[in-house]
Amino acid sequence: MPHLGSTVHLRALAAATLRPRQTTPPRRPPSAERVVIVSASVGAGHDGAAAELERRLVASGLTVDRFDLLDVLPARLGRLVRDGYHRLLVRAPWAYQRIYSSTERAGGGGLLARTLLRSAEERLLRALPADTGAVVSTYPGASRVLGNLRLDGRLPAPVLTYLTDFSVHPLWVADGVDVHLALHAVPAAQARAAGARDVRVCGPVADPRFRPVAAPERAAARARFGLPENAPLALLVAGSWGVGPVRQVARDLRDCGAAVPLVVCGRNGTLADQLRADGIEHVHGWVDDMPGLMHAADVLVQNAGGLTSLEAFAAGLPVASYGCIPGHGLTNAAALDEAGVAAWIRDPAQLKHVLGELIDGPRGLLQREAGLALFAGNPHGPDRGPATETAGICRTGTGPLTAAPAARRTTRPAARRLATTTALACAVWAGAVGTAVATTESGPGLMHAIGQGFDLDNPGHAHHAGHLSHEGYAKGRHA
CATH class of the missing domain: 3.40.50.2000 (Glycogen Phosphorylase B;)
Known part of the structure; x- marks a missing residue:
């Protein structure tokens, strides 16, 4: 992967003293034309999109600050989330599939996930510069945090979610987010189906070094x-x-x-x-x-x-x-x-x-x-990419909120029935962080035993770390 550049680390966050790294165009006086990007160091994709978006916004004359949401979570929980996610993918990918599917059907995360994200709201709000003109999320959890701040009236600046993937999990679509920027009509349609209102097809961003060559x-x-x-x-x-x-x-x-x-x-x-x-x-x-x-x-x-x-x-x-x-x-x-x-x-x-x-x-x-x-523009014109849309919203605003507090999506009965399942999934996720429950080289260990109990639809499920067949991967949610 290409070098992704530095990301602000907020582990030393203390009350209101934090201020992020600032990337300011030369010879430009401070102004309200400031964009804050909130990403997450889960893999490299979310940070990679944030880094390229930052580069383009700076080139267009805006001041840009960038935060890592995982560093905003209290008590170093961000590291546990990142490590737990990594362990799930490596050691128990079938458990990750079950978590993904259950939260997809429920339209979002369970109580534990919501509580975890709520804990980041005030910390992130204190970190935002007073002259922030717009905030962009490149990570679903960040969209949830920012959307709640916007709905509650604590964040006056418009919030945009840049959908970094071609498929849109419901966690990406958060009430309170003003605009969702999509790569293509397919993810745009998925975002609208998940409840997003103002969805704009802007295409992807990529480092300019990625280009056709002779x-x-x-x-x-x-x-x-x-x-x-x-x-x-x-x-x-x-x-x-x-x-x-x-x-x-x-x-x-x-x-x-x-x-x-x-x-x-x-x-x-x-x-x-x-x-x-x-x-x-x-x-x-x-x-x-x-x-x-x-x-x-x-x-x-x-x-x-x-x-x-x-x-x-x-x-x-x-x-x-x-x-x-x-x-x-x-x-x-x-x-x-x-x-x-x-x-x-x-x-x-x-x-x-x-x-x-x-x-x-x-x-x-x-x-x-x-x-x-995908990089040649869209029906709104050849220059209406994600950075241009973001800059325009920062400078002009978006008008009324796309979702008022009273319009929060209500929890469907199916979502309530899945709350216990999702909470258990989160518990498995958290448990994967500790080596005492992780799958070992010599055997499946306790993690596999937990998984057997968690696999409610298939008690005889026998897959564990690294042994899923091609057929198991290919079926996925279309099975």
Whole structure:
């Protein structure tokens, strides 16, 4: 992944003394044209979108401050949330799928999650500069916190949510948020279905280094990374954490013969060692020159549908979703497929054929065009991107709130019935943080026992860490 830049850390937050890092254009006096971006260091995608949005807003002449919501949570709870989420994805992905599905059906998180986010409201409000003109969230939890502050009349500045994914979980849509900015018509429709009122299709943001290149630059990129000159290359990514069935996918890519696998493991050094032991020749850890790798590759194979997919679209690289992680990985794969910008390969038997079409066939050409078109503007004009919309709202406001306090969504009976399930899911999540309950290398441990009890619909469920089949990933919520 590309370097994401610094994010304000609020762990030392004390009463009203905190002030965030400020990024101010040179030779511009202080003004009310200030935007605050609230992200979260959960993986790298939310921070990556925030960093690029910050760069563009600063270039347009605004002052920008950036916060990490996890640092606002009291008592270092943010670190526990981040580590718990990571452990779930690595050790018990089936449990994460169940949490994701239950909160999706309920239209949002349970009581425990709401209480946790409520604890951040006053702390974040005290951190916001007095001259804040607009606040942008790139993380669902931040949208909930900011929406509540807006509804209660404590935050006068308009709030925008930048939907960083192609699929929109109901947690993304918070009452009190003035505007939701969507990448494409597909996530825009999902946001409206979840209750968002003012939804604007603005397209994605990506570092300008991600761009199509000609043959000489492509050859130079391959030489720089020591890659084959002429063989087709499939760039396999799994986010900054290197999660999902990456080893199996890499072997599938190698064995199908459609392309040579080129794997980026993020910060997962153990995964990199395992792949090299499997005989995968081209393996990288954390990569600062991700644009260069994309310039060298012929197709991107991804499992989460986040920022890296958008960067591939900007680089003119066709994208395939395969071996997707549970939850947002599956829903993003479905949304990308519906939008026509990425192929979703559900069956390993289809891998060679689909990759061949993407690398050398008309399907690849069509997907390259569709991906690049995301960055070519929208019906409101070629310059109406997320940064332009944000700058305009900061300078002019949005008018009345899109949702008044009296218009808060009421809890449906189904949501109330799921409250206990969601609370239990959160308990499993929290429990995953402690090594005493985490799955161990020698056996499933207590975490698996908890999971057996949690799997109410399938008491005989026997999957545990790292052993989900391709079929299990492909079915997801469409099973």
